[in-house]
Amino acid sequence: MDEIRQGRAEKVVLSERTTVRTTARLDPALMLTRLAHAYPSTWVYHLEDVVGASPEMLAQTEDGRVFSRVLAGSRAVADDGELDELDRRAFRSDVKERSEHAFAVDSVIERLADLAEDIEVSAEPFVLRLPGLEHLASDVSARLRSGITSLDVASRLHPSAAVSGTPRQQADEIIARLEPQDRGGYASPVGWMDARGDGQWAIALRMAHLVDDHAAVLQAGGGLVAASDPVSEHAEVLAKCRPMLRALRGSEPA
Numbered sequence: 001m002d003e004i005r006q007g008r009a010e011k012v013v014l015s016e017r018t019t020v021r022t023t024a025r026l027d028p029a030l031m032l033t034r035l036a037h038a039y040p041s042t043w044v045y046h047l048e049d050v051v052g053a054s055p056e057m058l059a060q061t062e063d064g065r066v067f068s069r070v071l072a073g074s075r076a077v078a079d080d081g082e083l084d085e086l087d088r089r090a091f092r093s094d095v096k097e098r099s100e101h102a103f104a105v106d107s108v109i110e111r112l113a114d115l116a117e118d119i120e121v122s123a124e125p126f127v128l129r130l131p132g133l134e135h136l137a138s139d140v141s142a143r144l145r146s147g148i149t150s151l152d153v154a155s156r157l158h159p160s161a162a163v164s165g166t167p168r169q170q171a172d173e174i175i176a177r178l179e180p181q182d183r184g185g186y187a188s189p190v191g192w193m194d195a196r197g198d199g200q201w202a203i204a205l206r207m208a209h210l211v212d213d214h215a216a217v218l219q220a221g222g223g224l225v226a227a228s229d230p231v232s233e234h235a236e237v238l239a240k241c242r243p244m245l246r247a248l249r250g251s252e253p254a
Contacts, residue, residue, distance in 0.1 A: 003174050004226050011103045012165040012174050015186060015221035016237050020248055025213045031247040035206075039130060039243055043191075043202040050185035052207025053243055055130055058157055058189055060200045061150040066116055066142050068153075071128065072104035072162045072223055073097035073136035076239035082129055091134065092127060096227035101125050101136045103225075107161035107168070108140050115153055116142035132242045149197030154189045163187040163203060163221065184209055186219040206243045218244050 003009055028046045035053035036044045042053040060067045075091050077083055083091060091097060105121060112119055119142040128137040144153070164187075165171025185204050193199030208216040220240035222233035 004224060009170045009174055010166050011100060011161055011223055011225045012171045013161075013163050013221045013223045014175065014178060015183065015219050016234070017181065018218045018241060019211075019215060020208075020218060020245070021215045022248060023214070026210060026216060026248070028210065034247045035243060038246060039206075041128075041130065042206065043200070045190045045202065045204065047185070047190055049210045050188075050190070050204055050207055051210060052204055054190070054202040054205045054207070055128065055135065056162065056203045056205055058160070058191075058201045058203045059150055059153040061144060061148075061153060061198050063198070064144050066112070066144050066148075066150075066153055068108050068112075068140045068157065070101070070104045070108055070138045070140060070160070070162055071135040072101040073125070074222075074236050074239070075134045076236055077132060077134060083127075083134055088127055088134070092125065092136065096225060097136055098125070099227070100223045100225050101138065103166045104160055104162040104223075105138050105140070107166060108157055111156045111160075112140070112142055112153070115148050115156060116144050118143045133236075133239050150191075150193050150199035150201060151197070154191070154201035158189050158203075159187060160203075162223070163205075165223070183219070187221065206240060208244045208248070216244070216248060 028051050031051055032044050032046055039053045042055045044053045056071045057069045121140050122138040125136040125138050128135045188204050189201040190204045191201035208218045210216050218241045220237045222236045
């Protein structure tokens with residue numbers, strides 16, 4: 001928070017790691033099945049040592065169009081519950097959450113400007129409801145310039161202010177100083193591209209690094225702005241670990 005208060009950055013997304021060990025052997029295929037069943041609106045993925053279920057599409061391209069879903073600003077709820085309407089309205093109008101969200105949306109729009117035209121953005125952030133967590137979300141779409149592939153878009157957008165901060169260079173420098181380990185696959189683009197250049201690239205969130213057959217390192221982050229409360233941000237990080245904890249818990253014998 002000192003870095004933000006001193007004006008070095010407006011937003012910084014810091015991540016935390018938690019090591020989990022199981023007695024049963026970890027099976028990535030079984031974990032993916034559990035994640036897909038419990039979180040059907042996410043994109044599940046497994047690449048080398050990284051497995052997870054991302055709610056955030058960094059870049060999806062098809063027939064000359066690009067789509068990106070921006071998530072920034074979160075509220076934790078009970079595992080199988082959701083915010084009531086009063087709390088949801090307060091969430092949507094919260095100055096801190098709206099500020100954090102606007103930084104992320106602006107970063108996507110700014111970086112798309114050289115690659116696309118006719119950029120359209122959700123008129124207002126909407127609430128994306130997921131088990132255990134609700135997010136402020138905005139959809140961004142545009143018409144791609146000729147010859148631009150989904151990988152071109154993903155490489156330009158990554159890392160967005162949703163997982164890094166703003167300004168990006170300063171936020172990245174702060175993250176490098178304050179996070180003790182390299183992020184590895186956390187928050188990286190993960191997806192596919194076909195021969196025409198169309199594809200889908202999600203952000204590797206709600207994820208774990210598989211260390212060995214019986215251990216995984218869960219990683220999640222929270223966006224800090226001037227009005228952030230560190231305790232609340234830590235609680236948000238813990239809530240973001242729930243999907244992987246549920247998937248791992250299923251590996252334990254009854």
